[in-house]
Amino acid sequence: MEAKCPKTIRIIELLEENLSRHERKALETHIEQCETCRSFLEDFNQIDQVLTHHQRPKAPDHLITEYHQTMNRRFMPASRQAGRSRIRSFLLYPPPAMRFIQATLVLFIGVSIGWILFHKSSAGSQQHEAVVQITPYKALQIQTFFHESEIWLLDMMNLPQNGDLDIQDWKMTYDEAEQLLRKINIIREINDSVSDRRLQHYINGLEILLLEMINGKNEDHSGIVRQIRQTIIDLDMLFRVDMLKKRLPTAARQV
Amino acid sequence: MAFHEKRWIHKARAGDSAAFGRLVTAYQDAILYLIYDFVGNYEDAKDLAQDVFIKAFQRLDQFEGRSKFSTWLYRIAVNRALDFKRQHYRETIEDFDSPDAARRYFADEQPIQSVERTLEQQEVRNQIEACLARVSEHQKTAVVLKYFHHQTTEEVAEIMNCSTTTVRTHLFRAIQYMRKNLIIEGA
Numbered sequence: 001m002e003a004k005c006p007k008t009i010r011i012i013e014l015l016e017e018n019l020s021r022h023e024r025k026a027l028e029t030h031i032e033q034c035e036t037c038r039s040f041l042e043d044f045n046q047i048d049q050v051l052t053h054h055q056r057p058k059a060p061d062h063l064i065t066e067y068h069q070t071m072n073r074r075f076m077p078a079s080r081q082a083g084r085s086r087i088r089s090f091l092l093y094p095p096p097a098m099r100f101i102q103a104t105l106v107l108f109i110g111v112s113i114g115w116i117l118f119h120k121s122s123a124g125s126q127q128h129e130a131v132v133q134i135t136p137y138k139a140l141q142i143q144t145f146f147h148e149s150e151i152w153l154l155d156m157m158n159l160p161q162n163g164d165l166d167i168q169d170w171k172m173t174y175d176e177a178e179q180l181l182r183k184i185n186i187i188r189e190i191n192d193s194v195s196d197r198r199l200q201h202y203i204n205g206l207e208i209l210l211l212e213m214i215n216g217k218n219e220d221h222s223g224i225v226r227q228i229r230q231t232i233i234d235l236d237m238l239f240r241v242d243m244l245k246k247r248l249p250t251a252a253r254q255v
Numbered sequence: 256m257a258f259h260e261k262r263w264i265h266k267a268r269a270g271d272s273a274a275f276g277r278l279v280t281a282y283q284d285a286i287l288y289l290i291y292d293f294v295g296n297y298e299d300a301k302d303l304a305q306d307v308f309i310k311a312f313q314r315l316d317q318f319e320g321r322s323k324f325s326t327w328l329y330r331i332a333v334n335r336a337l338d339f340k341r342q343h344y345r346e347t348i349e350d351f352d353s354p355d356a357a358r359r360y361f362a363d364e365q366p367i368q369s370v371e372r373t374l375e376q377q378e379v380r381n382q383i384e385a386c387l388a389r390v391s392e393h394q395k396t397a398v399v400l401k402y403f404h405h406q407t408t409e410e411v412a413e414i415m416n417c418s419t420t421t422v423r424t425h426l427f428r429a430i431q432y433m434r435k436n437l438i439i440e441g442a
Contacts, residue, residue, distance in 0.1 A: 009427045016408060043434045050437070051402035054383055056288065059297045067301045071283050075308060076276040093266050 005036040011044060174214060177228075181210045206231045260324055268315050275315070279308050282325065285404070286332050292399045293336035295384070303339055307332045322413050329406070330414045333396055340392075382437050389436075390429045393417075397425035 007030055013019050014027050031037045094102060184207050209228045216224075260281070266274030286307055291300040310331055318327050387395045396415055400406045401422075408426075412419045 009423060012423045012426055012430075018408075040431075040434070044430055047430050047433050047437060048402075050379060050383065051398065054380065054403060056291060056403070057380070059287070059291070063297050063301065067287060067304070068283065070301075070305065071279055071308070072276075074305060075279040075312075076273065093262055093269065 005034050007034070008037050008040050011037060011041050015044070015048070177210050177213050181207065181214070184210070202231055202234055261320075264315070264318065264320070264324060267312070275312055278324070282328055283308070285325070286328065289329060289332050289399070289404055290336045292403055293333070293395075294339055299339065303335055304332070307335050310335065323410070326406070326410050326413050329400065329404070329410075330416070333400070333414055337392060337396070383433075386433050386436050387429075390432050391425075394425045394429035394432070397422050398429045401426060 007027065010019070010027055011031070014024060019027065031041060184203055188203055206228065209224055209231060213224045213228065260278070263274040263277050267278060283304065287297070287300050287304045290303045290307070291297055294300055294303065307328070311328055314331070318324065387398060390398075393415065397411055400411045400414055401408065406414065408419050408422050412422045415422065
């Protein structure tokens with residue numbers, strides 16, 4: 001029976017060049033002295049050659065052709081499907097150059113959206129600031145206007161300040177109409193700060209009525225006067241419900 | 256792993272059948288021959304190779320990319336081939352009983368001397384096949400992967416799901432068996 005050596009198995013590692021320099025030298029020295037290992041190494045080299053150059057029987061050509069056709073039919077998609085999947089895969093896994101273009105495009109779109117949003121929000125904040133950042137002087141002017149408006153509106157209507165509104169006997173002279181037209185400009189100027197659409201509507205309407213009245217001095221203007229009166233009453237109501245005051249910023253209300 | 260192969264795998268995972276088709280084209284012959292080396296006939300190898308690729312496609316999500324794709328695919332193929340062999344074990348044993356098969360598998364019954372070169376090659380081939388038919392399943396797997404499919408010991412270990420030391424032990428034992436049974440011309 002052939003003698004056994006525990007180091008014989010390491011010959012495979014030696015041939016795989018998997019040993020350190022020291023281990024290799026030690027094993028080579030051992031092989032020189034060990035008959036079992038030397039014999040195995042000689043046989044192993046021969047078997048290694050035989051196995052490495054082993055050639056399996058060639059597959060019949062028709063079988064290989066049939067095999068390739070079957071595999072193509074089974075795993076290669078139809079042209080239309082292939083086209084779809086190619087587009088899909090191109091989008092999901094583009095080639096490196098296309099990936100760079102896509103990344104640049106995404107970056108550009110992202111920056112553009114960011115820029116638009118930033119400017120939109122800054123414009124909004126600027127608009128907001130226009131309302132909020134009213135100077136103390138402007139705030140005082142507005143507050144004074146609200147206070148005085150009642151006085152001169154009531155004065156226009158020839159009514160006592162603390163009296164109830166009685167519009168039945170109300171009359172308006174041309175001078176009063178011109179005086180009111182001048183005051184409208186003050187209201188308009190203030191409204192530019194407050195931007196109240198309802199007030200704007202009344203101001204425009206009142207201005208038109210007053211101009212009609214002033215321009216048609218010789219005509220019967222009783223109808224126009226009635227409309228002016230009604231507009232002034234509406235304006236008065238507007239101030240009374242304090243609509244504009246509520247819209248004023250806190251800073252202005254505290255002045 | 257080659258870059259294009261990585262791309263094909265990624266695409267195939269995303270459901271791109273054309274990309275998987277490319278992987279099939281790249282490995283179909285290697286898998287066919289690998290399975291042949293286990294089952295011993297091309298007809299069965301052809302069918303089993305298709306099974307291997309179907310299984311690979313179904314399990315593509317499980318491929319983690321830590322090893323080579325070929326290693327992963329070889330593992331599926333080896334397991335499928337060995338399963339097939341086990342299923343047909345009885346039939347194989349019956350085959351051994353037939354005179355033709357016995358002549359093919361047992362080197363002892365083969366004519367030792369041959370004049371023609373082709374006959375010599377045939378002789379050596381027959382002897383190798385006979386030896387591999389007699390060694391253990393693991394020893395045969397190690398030899399086939401290492402010598403016929405040029406896998407490194409580390410790759411063989413990964414395919415066989417064992418350590419490199421175990422692989423070397425299998426190789427050592429298979430070679431020991433061949434030393435005793437393989438008759439090499441000119442040796």
